[in-house]
Amino acid sequence: MNKSIDVNEMGLCQMLRAIEEGDCTTEALIHACFDRIEAREPEVGAWQKKRTRDEYLAYYQADKAFFDASLLKGLPLGVKDIIDTEEMPTEMGSSIHAGRQPVEDATCVALIRAAGGIVLGKTVTTEFAYFKPGKTKNPADLERTPGGSSSGSAAAIADNMVPMALGSQTAASVIRPAAYCGAIGYVGSRGEFSLRGGQPLAQSLDSLGLFARNVEDIQLLRAILLRQPASIKASESIAPKCVLVCHGESVGETSPAMESATQKAVDKLKAQGVKVVELDAGNRIKDMVNHHINIMAWEVCRNLVIESFQPNQLSDPLATLMEQGLTMDRSSYVASLEAVQACRDWLWRYVPKADAILAPAAPDIAPLGHAATGAPHMSRPWQAMGLPVINVSGMKDENGIPLGLQLIGRVREDDGLLSLASWLKELLN
Amino acid sequence: MNKSIDVNEMGLCQMLRAIEEGDCTTEALIHACFDRIEAREPEVGAWQKKRTRDEYLAYYQADKAFFDASLLKGLPLGVKDIIDTEEMPTEMGSSIHAGRQPVEDATCVALIRAAGGIVLGKTVTTEFAYFKPGKTKNPADLERTPGGSSSGSAAAIADNMVPMALGSQTAASVIRPAAYCGAIGYVGSRGEFSLRGGQPLAQSLDSLGLFARNVEDIQLLRAILLRQPASIKASESIAPKCVLVCHGESVGETSPAMESATQKAVDKLKAQGVKVVELDAGNRIKDMVNHHINIMAWEVCRNLVIESFQPNQLSDPLATLMEQGLTMDRSSYVASLEAVQACRDWLWRYVPKADAILAPAAPDIAPLGHAATGAPHMSRPWQAMGLPVINVSGMKDENGIPLGLQLIGRVREDDGLLSLASWLKELLN
Numbered sequence: 103m104n105k106s107i108d109v110n111e112m113g114l115c116q117m118l119r120a121i122e123e124g125d126c127t128t129e130a131l132i133h134a135c136f137d138r139i140e141a142r143e144p145e146v147g148a149w150q151k152k153r154t155r156d157e158y159l160a161y162y163q164a165d166k167a168f169f170d171a172s173l174l175k176g177l178p179l180g181v182k183d184i185i186d187t188e189e190m191p192t193e194m195g196s197s198i199h200a201g202r203q204p205v206e207d208a209t210c211v212a213l214i215r216a217a218g219g220i221v222l223g224k225t226v227t228t229e230f231a232y233f234k235p236g237k238t239k240n241p242a243d244l245e246r247t248p249g250g251s252s253s254g255s256a257a258a259i260a261d262n263m264v265p266m267a268l269g270s271q272t273a274a275s276v277i278r279p280a281a282y283c284g285a286i287g288y289v290g291s292r293g294e295f296s297l298r299g300g301q302p303l304a305q306s307l308d309s310l311g312l313f314a315r316n317v318e319d320i321q322l323l324r325a326i327l328l329r330q331p332a333s334i335k336a337s338e339s340i341a342p343k344c345v346l347v348c349h350g351e352s353v354g355e356t357s358p359a360m361e362s363a364t365q366k367a368v369d370k371l372k373a374q375g376v377k378v379v380e381l382d383a384g385n386r387i388k389d390m391v392n393h394h395i396n397i398m399a400w401e402v403c404r405n406l407v408i409e410s411f412q413p414n415q416l417s418d419p420l421a422t423l424m425e426q427g428l429t430m431d432r433s434s435y436v437a438s439l440e441a442v443q444a445c446r447d448w449l450w451r452y453v454p455k456a457d458a459i460l461a462p463a464a465p466d467i468a469p470l471g472h473a474a475t476g477a478p479h480m481s482r483p484w485q486a487m488g489l490p491v492i493n494v495s496g497m498k499d500e501n502g503i504p505l506g507l508q509l510i511g512r513v514r515e516d517d518g519l520l521s522l523a524s525w526l527k528e529l530l531n
Numbered sequence: 532m533n534k535s536i537d538v539n540e541m542g543l544c545q546m547l548r549a550i551e552e553g554d555c556t557t558e559a560l561i562h563a564c565f566d567r568i569e570a571r572e573p574e575v576g577a578w579q580k581k582r583t584r585d586e587y588l589a590y591y592q593a594d595k596a597f598f599d600a601s602l603l604k605g606l607p608l609g610v611k612d613i614i615d616t617e618e619m620p621t622e623m624g625s626s627i628h629a630g631r632q633p634v635e636d637a638t639c640v641a642l643i644r645a646a647g648g649i650v651l652g653k654t655v656t657t658e659f660a661y662f663k664p665g666k667t668k669n670p671a672d673l674e675r676t677p678g679g680s681s682s683g684s685a686a687a688i689a690d691n692m693v694p695m696a697l698g699s700q701t702a703a704s705v706i707r708p709a710a711y712c713g714a715i716g717y718v719g720s721r722g723e724f725s726l727r728g729g730q731p732l733a734q735s736l737d738s739l740g741l742f743a744r745n746v747e748d749i750q751l752l753r754a755i756l757l758r759q760p761a762s763i764k765a766s767e768s769i770a771p772k773c774v775l776v777c778h779g780e781s782v783g784e785t786s787p788a789m790e791s792a793t794q795k796a797v798d799k800l801k802a803q804g805v806k807v808v809e810l811d812a813g814n815r816i817k818d819m820v821n822h823h824i825n826i827m828a829w830e831v832c833r834n835l836v837i838e839s840f841q842p843n844q845l846s847d848p849l850a851t852l853m854e855q856g857l858t859m860d861r862s863s864y865v866a867s868l869e870a871v872q873a874c875r876d877w878l879w880r881y882v883p884k885a886d887a888i889l890a891p892a893a894p895d896i897a898p899l900g901h902a903a904t905g906a907p908h909m910s911r912p913w914q915a916m917g918l919p920v921i922n923v924s925g926m927k928d929e930n931g932i933p934l935g936l937q938l939i940g941r942v943r944e945d946d947g948l949l950s951l952a953s954w955l956k957e958l959l960n
Contacts, residue, residue: 205631209836216840293868296834298731306722329833329857404758405725407638411645428758436943439722514865 281506
């Protein structure tokens with residue numbers, strides 16, 4: 103156990119190793135989490151609903167033998183409030199579903215609970231994982247948005263309230279809040295994880311997301327979700343041989359601070375002997391932004407159907423998106439699906455030797471204000487293509503506000519991507 | 532209205548036109564459906580749970596103005612018991628979920644209800660839409676299986692109990708029972724419809740399915756599910772210019788009766804001037820059978836997680852599949868996903884001018900006995916590739932037992948496929 107850091111700053115695997123080595127107890131870590139939440143939650147607002155300290159401890163103690171023998175030892179999990187939980191309501195950030203109590207856990211929740219995790223609470227989501235913000239503020243600067251839609255999960259991780267959290271991404275809902283708050287956020291390849299019990303927004307775009315403080319924690323949670331052998335030992339970090347860099351201008355606007363962070367990462371990669379190739383995509387990646395919007399508009403209004411019966415309870419941005427989807431031609435939707443497939447095919451023919459793509463995870467640091475959650479365009483192309491993505495946290499601007507870089511992998515090569523991300527995080531910190 | 536046929540034999544659009552033209556009332560049709568169910572259900576066993584005649588009529592009359600002004604006029608819908616309904620339990624063919632009451636309707640159910648359909652009841656599904664049969668018997672011959680997993684929906688349509696029913700397909704769960712019972716069964720392109728509220732089995736393979744007696748009914752229901760302009764007028768039938776024929780031997784075993792039905796269809800196509808090309812796929816399509824099984828095994832055990840906590844309540848075939856999925860290498864799963872993608876790319880490069888593929892929908896007529904639901908291999912390749920498929924009913928063997936042919940389209944070209952199917956059904960009958 104690293105005694106020099108606060109227990110709250112430890113990652114999930116660090117906590118589990120500390121318990122195993124007798125440096126710490128589960129109870130002590132539970133108390134540390136609740137201490138942090140009590141101190142910070144009134145300002146940060148990461149939680150939609152949560153167990154009290156006493157409820158949590160009673161839950162743990164009622165089944166202590168099981169938790170102590172388990173992989174996750176009874177440590178706390180945050181679950182985005184778009185993901186069903188059998189012991190707590192799932193309200194999706196909307197008054198339409200106030201008090202809605204699902205029949206069963208989402209599969210991802212069931213698997214983490216079976217591995218010994220305990221749901222501490224439901225984290226704030228924007229309305230139906232789209233744009234309208236919840237109450238959460240950015241823990242790095244309370245005047246700024248945490249990003250969305252997995253606002254609460256990102257904030258709870260970055261603010262050291264819990265060591266693991268679940269989220270989801272349809273546009274930028276994991277990578278953007280992770281970048282803004284300073285958390286590791288990982289989005290699996292499309293189809294990688296069961297989405298059963300996660301309320302869908304757009305079936306061609308939805309992915310499950312994981313938040314943690316270290317890449318090894320993501321690797322552990324990924325193994326649990328895939329029912330694969332899981333270990334709390336630090337996993338291998340692997341240096342890439344070749345990285346493809348996608349500068350912000352290939353996608354949309356990014357700030358000078360973000361471009362300078364990207365360049366700093368490129369310089370560090372080159373200093374390590376990594377071959378860095380600039381992505382020369384013409385307008386291909388940029389075009390994916392609009393194709394993503396098209397696909398999302400078509401599908402959202404065909405998923406949020408029961409909600410469309412209560413139009414007065416929908417926010418303006420969501421109503422606008424749904425109207426766009428209802429009035430567009432199906433041929434435009436299908437053309438966008440085909441364009442995305444063609445771009446994905448092109449991308450990996452373009453640089454067969456590249457191990458991953460490095461790109462800004464967001465246009466800038468988190469914007470000031472809480473009326474919106476920032477622009478999602480830096481994530482739309484990769485999400486449209488269904489690629490695995492991880493936000494590598496650690497970089498900051500001159501005022502200490504997080505700047506995120508994302509590492510993007512090939513479809514279904516998530517394991518390799520995480521090994522590279524582990525190496526990159528070390529390099530950047 | 533065609534006075535020469537029994538009202539129960541009318542398709543959904545025929546019923547709606549009869550109501551509109553004043554030849555018939557909704558009440559009369561509701562009574563006809565219940566008369567048929569009362570006469571036949573004790574033997575056929577299509578229903579897991581249903582409203583009584585009085586309950587249904589009261590439901591209709593309580594909101595008569597809405598239903599009479601609606602597109603579907605209050606006509607009855609059967610819903611496979613793997614699809615959530617807010618007014619009736621969804622038990623998934625398993626004792627694990629006895630009495631399970633979902634919070635809300637699946638999106639497909641909500642859309643049909645919003646269009647004026649009324650859920651008459653939940654139709655029998657095999658256990659979790661996999662192999663273990665429910666109580667349903669084949670209405671064409673009670674000694675035979677109806678096929679699965681959408682057993683009750685196919686039987687209810689073929690036996691004229693209701694004019695529309697919902698199902699789902701992961702392997703052969705729509706096309707096979709439609710072929711065995713003699714119904715039109717349609718599986719949308721992968722991703723075409725929202726699966727929200729349909730309990731998932733394998734995320735890379737699951738599709739929504741529709742059952743009806745005529746292709747125009749499928750076209751109407753498809754428009755409702757896609758929130759597109761919908762009409763009860765007969766839709767256009769379009770003759771294909773070129774059809775690719777996939778004989779049974781390219782996939783797996785088929786009976787002489789099925790091969791002769793296929794040949795008969797080919798002869799009729801040629802007589803109409805349609806160019807017919809034999810699919811020369813080597814082992815490519817046959818190989819898809821095992822890739823499909825691989826993908827399904829990997830994903831099923833990662834979706835049916837809460838069920839795996841109660842292993843004593845799982846059937847042997849399902850437990851075996853889940854064990855296979857848990858012990859296989861992920862690399863084998865990923866290789867199968869890649870092989871499927873490669874085959875799909877190859878297939879449509881192979882014959883760019885073909886309008887559709889014609890193939891046996893099942894290996895034979897429905898087998899005798901009720902301990903199993905027949906072999907699914909004739910559907911696995913197309914389902915793996917996510918192609919839209921429709922079973923064109925109407926052909927029969929010498930004893931009057933249905934033989935199904937399936938028409939397979941390009942991804943997302945479902946509308947064109949349905950127009951061809953409408954033409955083909957006329958041709959074959």
